[in-house]
Amino acid sequence: MTTVIDGKQVAASVIETVKAATSALDKQSGVKTGLAVVIVGDDPASHAYVNSKSKMAKECGFKSVQHTLSGDTTQEELSALVNSLNQDPSIHGILVQLPLPKHLKSEPIIQSILPEKDVDGLHVVNAGKLATGDLETGLVSCTPAGAMVFVRRTHGEDLSGLNAVVIGRSNLFGKPMAQLLLNANATVTIAHSRTKDLPAVCRNADILVAAVGRPEMVKSDWVKPGATVIDVGINRVPAPEKGEGKTRLVGDVAFDDAAKIASVITPVPGGVGPMTIAMLMANTVIAAHRTAGQTPPKF
Secondary structure: OOEEOOHHHHHHHHHHHHHHHHHHHHHHHOOOOEEEEEEEOOOHHHHHHHHHHHHHHHHOOOEEEEEEEOOOOOHHHHHHHHHHHHOOOOOOEEEEOOOOOOOOOHHHHHHHOOHHHEOOOOOHHHHHHHHOOOOOOOOOOHHHHHHHHHHHHHHOOOOOOOEEEEEOOOOOOHHHHHHHHHHOOOEEEEEOOOOOOHHHHHOOOOEEEEOOOOOOOEOHHHOOOOOEEEEOOOEEEEOHHHOOOOEEEEOOEOHHHHOOOOOEEOOOOOOOHHHHHHHHHHHHHHHHHHHOOOOOOOO
């Protein structure tokens, strides 16, 4: 029987750990965990994301601050806000919602966030710490961190002897995911659009992670029997069966077919998605513990 991972359930267990750790830190050190979220402009999807992040932060017992800036905010104004949050001791995590409006450069903003407050895990210092195997002082990008929780709960902490294939080499997901798997002693291949005979490479994987943004690209004959399949793709495809102009969400893996071959698989929606916000909360409480000189919780 194939196990379909319930991302909502795993995310809820992460949030329970966050709540307990937040409360304990407040009692022991008088430190209230603080998260600041910055959003620029009026992109509806970004606002929906930010609202759910702020709501979850409050639910976890954080000091939750939201800065909503107009679409004509200048680079200098945004930089000044990030700088003031860097200097605010009550804020342990800073998140600038991407994408920013076209006239703003996101990279200088992301790199201006203090690495120890970079709860999105996008700063080059945090990327470098992950690349050198320093998981004790760095912060890991939320989506790969969430996917790794699934891997650990399936295979344990030590992945020695297991082959892992990550399809996708983005800085946001593919590279950090490969580093996490490598740090856990897996033998890791990063595959991408230029990889020769991709299906054959994937068939070698005990752990197959797909993050390419191409709907249902990974077919069942790409999957090694008994493999663990983590699907990070979120793609909208037409769903005429629901009515004219309707769409549905699918992953990068052809779920129904692959589920017959894999032993463990994540669905889309309801797999990796819910973990992203949960790991953002986890990173924030980890950052608060480190600032207070306390040992952070493990996730």
